[in-house]
Structures are given as C-alpha cells and as structure tokens.
Amino acid sequence: MISPSPSPFTEARARALLAQACASAGLRPEAGVRLLALGENAVFELGDPAVVAKVGRAAALTARAARELAVARWLDGAGIPVVRPADAQVEAQRGGVITAEGHPVTFWRRLAPAVRPADSTDLAPLLRALHGLTAPAAPGEPLPRRDLLAPVERWLRAAEGHLDPGDAAFLLARRAELAAAVQGLTPALPPGVIHGDALPRNVHVEQGGPVLLDLENVADDLREHDLVTLALSRDRYGVPEQEYLAFTRAYGWDVRDWEGCAVLRGARETASAAWVAQQVPGNPAALAEFRRRVASLREADAGVRWFAF
Structure with missing residues (x-):
C-alpha cells in the first residue's frame, strides 16, 4: 500500500x-x-x-x-x-x-562550458577506469549495493491521486518479482565499483576531456548494471545502433551476450517507468509518458519508444 x-x-x-x-x-x-x-x-x-x-x-x-x-x-x-x-x-x-x-x-x-555533447564513446573509457577500482571500506562507510527498485514506491507515492491505481499496483508487483530475480543473477564480470546510472547525459566533455557527473548512485555491485543502461537506451530511447556498437567496442564487451541481461533490463525498465511518476503532478506530458511506459510493459512490447524527462 x-x-x-x-x-x-x-x-x-x-x-x-x-x-x-x-x-x-x-x-x-x-x-x-x-x-x-x-x-x-x-x-x-x-x-x-x-x-x-x-x-x-x-x-x-x-x-x-x-x-x-x-x-x-x-x-x-x-x-x-x-x-x-x-x-x-x-x-x-x-x-x-x-x-x-x-x-x-x-x-x-561549476564545470567549464562543454566543447561538444557527450556520446557513448566518451562514457566507455570512464566506465573502464571506474570499473578498474577496488571498492574502498570508506568513504565514510562501505559503498551500498545498487538497488534499482528500492525507490519505486516513493516515486509512485509522489503522484498518488494522479495515477491509475491499477498502474501503480502493476509496477509494485513487477518490482517484487524482479527484485527476487535480480538476487539470483550470476554475473559475467567481477562485481565492483559502478556508476549506477551510466548514460552519456551524465558525462560532460570539457576542454580537458570527459568528466563523470551525478555520482549519487555509485555502488559496489554487478558491473553489468552500468552496461545494461545503454543497451536499454538503444531499445527504448533511440540511441542509434552504430553508437551502441561503438560503446561496446570501446568498453570491450556487449552485455546482451549475458544470460542475465533480460532480468536486469526488466528491473531498470520498471524503475524508469516509476521514476516518471514523481513528475506527474501538474505535468500532463509526464502523465502521458508514464502511461506509455506502463502500457508497453503490460503488453511486453519492447519496441515502444520512450521519451526522456
């Protein structure tokens, strides 16, 4: 509830x-x-x-x-x-x-002005460097796991009264199912330090090179989290196939070859659909996007394009 x-x-x-x-x-x-x-x-x-x-x-x-x-x-x-x-x-x-x-x-x-928009090939070397680190016992405390699904209820609660209760119930049930499935995944890569929301939008390219932004979800978990994100962006947000393949070449591996990819992708899709809910009050465009995302998940239609907020 x-x-x-x-x-x-x-x-x-x-x-x-x-x-x-x-x-x-x-x-x-x-x-x-x-x-x-x-x-x-x-x-x-x-x-x-x-x-x-x-x-x-x-x-x-x-x-x-x-x-x-x-x-x-x-x-x-x-x-x-x-x-x-x-x-x-x-x-x-x-x-x-x-x-x-x-x-x-x-x-x-404040960062220096960007010299150009970031793309996936700017992201890949930053991830390789990040993934090469050993998770510390500090800063302050051990890094947490990357629980994609933990905020789903909070995001839905922020839009209570604005959403179809059936849509909220669907996402909560899907969250529970996928949370259990994620716990059973066997990684292909050694777990370790991850960014947690690895997308080109979280990279800023200044004169000295690319800089990694939005570090609030840095965690110690499956490195596949950082790779599934761009695979989902290829399918849902219109990242071109050639740009996605350039990313996999620069990183050195394609997460779609991993048998756990569908589960982790499903968890991220569920979280991404719920995330839009907090934007819904007073924003008809967010409500339309929320409904589009939920409907595509209900219908298991992986080809429906989503739009960023």
Whole structure:
C-alpha cells in the first residue's frame, strides 16, 4: 500500500529551499539563479559564485547526498575525472550536507562550458577506469549495493491521486518479482565499483576531456548494471545502433551476450517507468509518458519508444 503523497516539489519550492541553504552556507548569488534540471533533485546554476546546487526532492535523500559528496572526493583522489564538491566556496559543506526544511542541498564546482555533447564513446573509457577500482571500506562507510527498485514506491507515492491505481499496483508487483530475480543473477564480470546510472547525459566533455557527473548512485555491485543502461537506451530511447556498437567496442564487451541481461533490463525498465511518476503532478506530458511506459510493459512490447524527462 502506498502512503500519502508529500507536498509537491516544484521549481518554486526548490528555489525557496535553495535560498535557505545559501543563507546557511554564506552564499549570496549575485547573478540570476538558473534551473538546469528538475527530477530527483532540482539542479541550479548560481551564476556568481561559480557553483551548481542540487536540492534533494525529499529528506529521505539526505544520506545519499552525503555519500555522493564523499564519493566525489574519493574518486577525484583516485584520478577519475569527476565533478567535484565546491568545498573551497562552501566551507560549511565540509561538515556534511546542508539541509533546508529537511531537504538535502549540496554545492558543486561549476564545470567549464562543454566543447561538444557527450556520446557513448566518451562514457566507455570512464566506465573502464571506474570499473578498474577496488571498492574502498570508506568513504565514510562501505559503498551500498545498487538497488534499482528500492525507490519505486516513493516515486509512485509522489503522484498518488494522479495515477491509475491499477498502474501503480502493476509496477509494485513487477518490482517484487524482479527484485527476487535480480538476487539470483550470476554475473559475467567481477562485481565492483559502478556508476549506477551510466548514460552519456551524465558525462560532460570539457576542454580537458570527459568528466563523470551525478555520482549519487555509485555502488559496489554487478558491473553489468552500468552496461545494461545503454543497451536499454538503444531499445527504448533511440540511441542509434552504430553508437551502441561503438560503446561496446570501446568498453570491450556487449552485455546482451549475458544470460542475465533480460532480468536486469526488466528491473531498470520498471524503475524508469516509476521514476516518471514523481513528475506527474501538474505535468500532463509526464502523465502521458508514464502511461506509455506502463502500457508497453503490460503488453511486453519492447519496441515502444520512450521519451526522456
């Protein structure tokens, strides 16, 4: 059963939380604050200072936000090109995540302008480097497993009253079935450090080369997680076949050759369908996309195109 939904997380709400966090951090943005993305986090560019802020949608994301800061510092120290916390500009952040009415807010160095859009061949070498690391006993605590399906109920709860209850029940049942199946998978690759949401959109190509972004799902788990993501993007989001094959050549292996691929793909599809639900209140386009995704899963139609949010 899904609990009552929280207050809507709108741009206006996120801006109000950001203002509180900036005051706590001693930041006084002098230029216009610009919204870059609104999903699990509201991401804002502050202008001056050269900082990007991430405002978490829910208090439940606080521990993950703290871990992302620690992981970024660890990966930077390990020589992986990653986005870095704005510790020099935000001294208060060194003591932990800054919160505003319970919502986690983190501050990051603004990257140099992209020289071009990232593609799958920018992602592949970053993953190879990341996958070559040994998971540490720290930062702070061991890296978690990558539980794709854990947030499904929270995402559906955020849209309670806006969704067909039958669609929500279908996704919850599918989540339970696939969670059990994922536990029984035998990996083809040695498990270890993974990004957890490995897509070209989470790579920024600046003058010095590609940089890995959005480290909140870095985990210690099946490396196949990072490879299934792009295979699904080929099938559902229109990544061209030639680009996908370029990725597999650059990485050195095609996850579709693994017998567990269908199970892990199914888990990611289920999570991806539920993720859109949190965007549904006040957004008819998100509701249409949610319904499209659920209908294609009900009908087991792997050819239906999904559209990114």
